[in-house]
Amino acid sequence: xxxxxxxxxVNGRRHEREVEPRRLLSxxxxxxxxxxxxxxxxxxxxxxxxxxxxxxxTTRSCLTFAVMADGAEITTIEGLGSIENMHPxxxxxxxxxxxxxxxxxPGMLMTALELLRENPSANREEIxxxxxxxxxxxxxxxxxxxxxxxxxxxxRGADT
Amino acid sequence: MKxxxxxxxxxxxxxxxxxxxxxxxxxxxxxxxxxxIAMMNLRLAKPGCLIDINRLSDLDYIRAEGDELAxxxxxxHTAAATSPVVAEFCPLxxxxxxxxxxxxxxxxxxxxxxxxxxxxSSENPAVAIASGATLVLNSVDGExxxxxxxxxxxxxxxxxxxxxxxxxxxxxxxxxxxxxxFQETSTRKGDFALVGIAAxxxxxxxxxxxxxxxxxxxxxxxxxxDAAETAITGAAIDDASLAAAAQAARDSVDPPSDFHADxxxxxxxxxxxxxxxxxxxxxxxxxxx
Numbered sequence: 413x414x415x416x417x418x419x420x421x422v423n424g425r426r427h428e429r430e431v432e433p434r435r436l437l438s439x440x441x442x443x444x445x446x447x448x449x450x451x452x453x454x455x456x457x458x459x460x461x462x463x464x465x466x467x468x469x470t471t472r473s474c475l476t477f478a479v480m481a482d483g484a485e486i487t488t489i490e491g492l493g494s495i496e497n498m499h500p501x502x503x504x505x506x507x508x509x510x511x512x513x514x515x516x517x518p519g520m521l522m523t524a525l526e527l528l529r530e531n532p533s534a535n536r537e538e539i540x541x542x543x544x545x546x547x548x549x550x551x552x553x554x555x556x557x558x559x560x561x562x563x564x565x566x567x568r569g570a571d572t
Numbered sequence: 573m574k575x576x577x578x579x580x581x582x583x584x585x586x587x588x589x590x591x592x593x594x595x596x597x598x599x600x601x602x603x604x605x606x607x608x609i610a611m612m613n614l615r616l617a618k619p620g621c622l623i624d625i626n627r628l629s630d631l632d633y634i635r636a637e638g639d640e641l642a643x644x645x646x647x648x649h650t651a652a653a654t655s656p657v658v659a660e661f662c663p664l665x666x667x668x669x670x671x672x673x674x675x676x677x678x679x680x681x682x683x684x685x686x687x688x689x690x691x692x693s694s695e696n697p698a699v700a701i702a703s704g705a706t707l708v709l710n711s712v713d714g715e716x717x718x719x720x721x722x723x724x725x726x727x728x729x730x731x732x733x734x735x736x737x738x739x740x741x742x743x744x745x746x747x748x749x750x751x752x753x754f755q756e757t758s759t760r761k762g763d764f765a766l767v768g769i770a771a772x773x774x775x776x777x778x779x780x781x782x783x784x785x786x787x788x789x790x791x792x793x794x795x796x797x798d799a800a801e802t803a804i805t806g807a808a809i810d811d812a813s814l815a816a817a818a819q820a821a822r823d824s825v826d827p828p829s830d831f832h833a834d835x836x837x838x839x840x841x842x843x844x845x846x847x848x849x850x851x852x853x854x855x856x857x858x859x860x861x
Contacts, residue, residue: 414579414580416580432577433577433578433579433580433622434575434576434577434578434612436574436575436609436613455574455613456610456613456614457606457609457610457677460674460676463676466679466680469650469676469679469680470675470676470679471676471679471680472606472676472677472680474609474613475605475606475609475610475613475677475680476605476609476680477602477605477609479580479582479624480602480605480624480626523675523676526675541761542675544674544760544761544762545673545674545675545676545677545762546674
């Protein structure tokens, strides 16, 4: 099993690494880069917890090999905001109780980010549809949808 | 690390992919990986060698060419789902995308990979068969074309040879006056279909002159419902003929029972969804006179 050299830009920082071809992008992010904000739930593409942005598009990192990300730009939850400087989505999830255990939250946030970039005035129906590939076992989704609605409002306000 | 080890070949062009396929009897093609990698994570699939075709950008296109719509095999679902060209010339496919997976999966998954995976509950095989698509297969020995109807052989099994790569999907442009519908029931939004029905209908003067009805989720592969097509063809479209066609559809399938739905429930779905699909397709037919 020959390792493959890859170069991946994650949250603006370039990383060069040797990886086994079977290394999943999710394990590469968590174990090789030690960015443990990306969570692994089902590890077969059902739960959405491991969702990251690859070249600006939501991607299940557990259904992608790290070698497939060679040359790609990746954004993980760590690239969204910080405790001192939260992204409006993070602030809204905090404010509106959009999380309980927090396991699904990174995937929810990255999914919501793609939605609001494309559709800044997404309605409840569109938000629910966008979240349909992300499972939450705590909240019943109500507060997640409300958080994204609130964030959308904040983000629209910031643009004008 | 979940998947079993494999040799990895990254093809930079179609020629390299075909040579690699010819050189390695254990090779499988890695496109978007949205089904294959899930199966590898569960060790349901342990390919000895993967040929990564994600760099073959010349297989990523959507074009209207003469009287056909041509999709490169590496076209991502998101591109196909949102394409105005697809919406114009194969509105059935656009309709089916209302049921296909979730956004993150559609961003990576490819039209060609989806067809080659040949999941019996997957929607696009039904779209391909209903719209009379032709699949273009390439190998080092040359090119071969297979009608979608002859492509799906069984559970996860297609007519693609070990050394062949699906490069293009060619779909005759839907006639402007043709009606279409895709109907599906699944446990949750974006899940695989319990049953899905794709239908196209031509009714130039109120009576049906041609119908294609394809079901997924009722067996080992997508199947044309010949009995239902025969029942509706030649008939004036009304409640009685729709019900007769739906009943013929129901009687012609013998779906499996599984954890999600038993055979009888799936039969009932075939009846209801066929009726709904034909009714919606009829509403979309442009009638003359």
